[in-house]
Amino acid sequence: MHPVRKVFDANDAFPFSLAYKNTKSSQSELPDHFHDWYEIVYVYRGKGTFFIDHTFYEMKQGDLFLIPGNTIHRATPDKETPVTSTAIYFSPSIVQTPNLGDSFSYLHCFEQATAHHNYKFETLLSQRQNLDSGLESIQYEFKHPNLGHRQAILLQLLQLLLFLNRDLGSGTKPSTGDSIAPPMWMREILLYIDQHFCEDIGLKTLSKQASVTPAHFSRVFKQLIGMNITAYIMTKRIIRAKQLLSENDLNISSIAEMCGFESLPHFHAMFKRVLGMTPAAARKSAR
Template sequence: MDPIRKIFDMKDAFSLSFAYKNTKSSQSELPDHFHEWYEIVYVYRGSGTFFIDHTFYDMKQGDLFLIPGNTIHRTTPDKEAPVTSTAIYFSPNIIQEPQLGDDFSYLHSFEQAATSRNYKLETRLSQSQHVDHLLESIHQEFQHAGPGHRQAILLQLLQLLLFIQRDVQADARSLTADALVGPLWMREILLYIDQHFCEDIGLQTLSKQASVTPAHFSRVFKQLIGMNITTYLLTKRIIRAKQLLHESDANVSTIAEWCGFESLPHFHAMFKRVLGMTPAASRKSLRSF
């Protein structure tokens, strides 16, 4: 099973996609996947579980989820009361940030989520009403598509990002993972994987670490995460390699070794299979912005 990379139309100058008030079902949801665009998810009603990065979160009315690009995630709606939510996907390149003499960034909330490894915000009633209003305004602009509607949508997205950072995130309390999702050994092994995924680990090592049989480990992991363990490890290694290609001047063979690949040809093949381009092309594209 190959990793699932959700692909958006990168040729459209308006690099934003909007899914308004969709009611989720297990049949319509992607398994564990990732994409380069950033994502905001707002929950209106219903319940479910959101797996992001290495953590399970409850989904309930008023929740906001901020998912930076290249972050593995998956939703599992409740069968009896499935989640209804709106999702905004956008390329960070669409966010033009003029230099106004301060260090403000519209994307700071995503950066903070990635740093703290906490991707969930809970809103108060007045906050959720304001978020609902902004999302409704974006929906109306998409529906009517009048002159300047793309500019209006972008302005409303910036308003939303500003509101999340100044009001919702500033007011947020510290949240923890849902203690009821999955067995304890699975939550502990996800943390272990997060710390060791570039090392020589696999099913045998991880099942022994979790003190369960390999067969049981594989079954529960696939049920909760949506990928098998081999695909999950590969995806995390490739995402890390892409990050290093952007942030480091190390050569490709060194990065391949850092990320746990035994040979450069295998790294090239897996990188292209997962991301659809070579490591060199990825480095060039990232540094062109």
């Protein structure tokens, strides 16, 4: 089973979505999933765990999560005190700005999260008040669509991203992750996979690397990650291939080989299964 690819309407003139102050049970949450859009999750109350990229995080009041596009993630609410949170989803296309003579990007905070492999921040009380107000204003515009309400939402989103870019680097406490303390070998193997997923690795190699039996490895991996090791590695390869297709003009067969696929037909089949389109179509849509 591959993680779910959450699909937003790419043809929508306003590629933005908001899930305001939702309280979800473990049954209503999506399984492991990813999407092209960027995501901001802010926690008001409750507890849970968040698996993002290759790290487990605790979810609690005041936590803020930044999830770049095409990042595997899954939230699991606590059964007794489930998380109540707001999630913002947006296409990076709506926050592109003209060159104003500096190198500022509204997506810089997401780029930093990716670079440091740290997607969680613990906010201060003053920052929470700012976040509460900004998210409430966006929700108001959704509920009361007056003249220019989309422009108002976009302005508030840009203001929120500006705040995150400025404040996440000054006072906000980054998380060290792994708060729910999975087995040490699991934390180490997830990091190892992240560094070697385009190589010839599989259950036998990874269980040996972790010094556990293949059966134990499979059971614990599926329990914690929500999918088997083969699907996890395959999905990471496809996401990497999609990135390479959009970044350069290498031919598709070269990209398939770089991402660990032994044959082009297999690459095409897996790419379409995971992303719902061919590699050529993915490249065309990114241009």
